[in-house]
Amino acid sequence: MSRQNTENLSEQKFFDPTKDSVKRQVVLPFKQSLSISFKQIKVRFVRSLITTLSLVLAISFLCFVRVGNDVANGLLASENPDFRQQLIRAGYDVGADEKRVETNPKQRWIVILSILVCVVGIVNAQLMAVTERFREIGTMKCLGALDKFVLRLFFLEAGMQGIIGSLVGGFAGAAFSLLNSTLQFGNAALTHLAWSDLMFSVAFAVLVGFLLSLAGVFYPAIIASRMQPVEAMRVEH
Numbered sequence: 001m002s003r004q005n006t007e008n009l010s011e012q013k014f015f016d017p018t019k020d021s022v023k024r025q026v027v028l029p030f031k032q033s034l035s036i037s038f039k040q041i042k043v044r045f046v047r048s049l050i051t052t053l054s055l056v057l058a059i060s061f062l063c064f065v066r067v068g069n070d071v072a073n074g075l076l077a078s079e080n081p082d083f084r085q086q087l088i089r090a091g092y093d094v095g096a097d098e099k100r101v102e103t104n105p106k107q108r109w110i111v112i113l114s115i116l117v118c119v120v121g122i123v124n125a126q127l128m129a130v131t132e133r134f135r136e137i138g139t140m141k142c143l144g145a146l147d148k149f150v151l152r153l154f155f156l157e158a159g160m161q162g163i164i165g166s167l168v169g170g171f172a173g174a175a176f177s178l179l180n181s182t183l184q185f186g187n188a189a190l191t192h193l194a195w196s197d198l199m200f201s202v203a204f205a206v207l208v209g210f211l212l213s214l215a216g217v218f219y220p221a222i223i224a225s226r227m228q229p230v231e232a233m234r235v236e237h
Helices: 003-014 018-026 030-043 045-077 081-089 105-131 134-142 147-185 195-226 229-233
Strands: none
Touching: 030 045, 030 147, 045 081, 045 105, 045 147, 045 195, 081 147, 105 147, 105 195, 134 147, 134 195, 147 195
C-alpha cells in the first residue's frame, strides 16, 4: 500500500464528514415536528376528539364548581341576609360570620373531588391514547425515528389537545355555572360577582387541564419511546 493511500485512510479515521450530515437528517426542526403532530391528530381525528372531549368534561366540572363558589362569595360579600338564606337553601353550608364558601369543609372537599376527577379522567385518556399506538411507534422506530423524536411528537399532540380541550372546557364550565347561578339567584349572581375571581378560576382550570394533559402522557410516552421496534410491533390491541 502506498504512502498516499495510508495518509488517506488516516484522514478517514479521524474525520468522518458523514457524521454531521447524519445528525442534520435525524434532528427535525420544531416547526416540522409540530406539523407532523398536527397531521397525526387529523389522521386519528375521531380518537383525538374522544380524548379531547374527556378533557373538556373534566375541566368543565372543575370550572363549574369554582365559578359557582365565586358567585356564592360575591353574594356573601354583599352582606345581604336574604342572599345568605338563598345560598343555604341552595346547599351551601355557610355560617353567620363566614365571608367565603371555601372555608367550609364541604366546599373544600367538592373542589378537591373536582380536581381528582380531572386527574383521573385526563391521565386515563392520555394513557390509552399512547398505549394503543405501540405498533405505530414500532413502525416509526423501524424507519429510523429516535427516542427523542417520539417523545416530542407525543408531547406536542398532548399539548395541542390540552390547550384546546382546557380552553373549551374552562369557558363552557364557566358559562354553565353562570347560567345555573342566574336561575337560582337571579341577576344578583352577576351583579355581585367579582369578575377578577371569575377570570382567575377559568385560568386556573385551563392551566390544570394543560399540565395534567402533559403529565398524563409523560410516563407512557417514555416507556413507548424506549421500546425496541420488534417489541413494539408484537404488542396486541
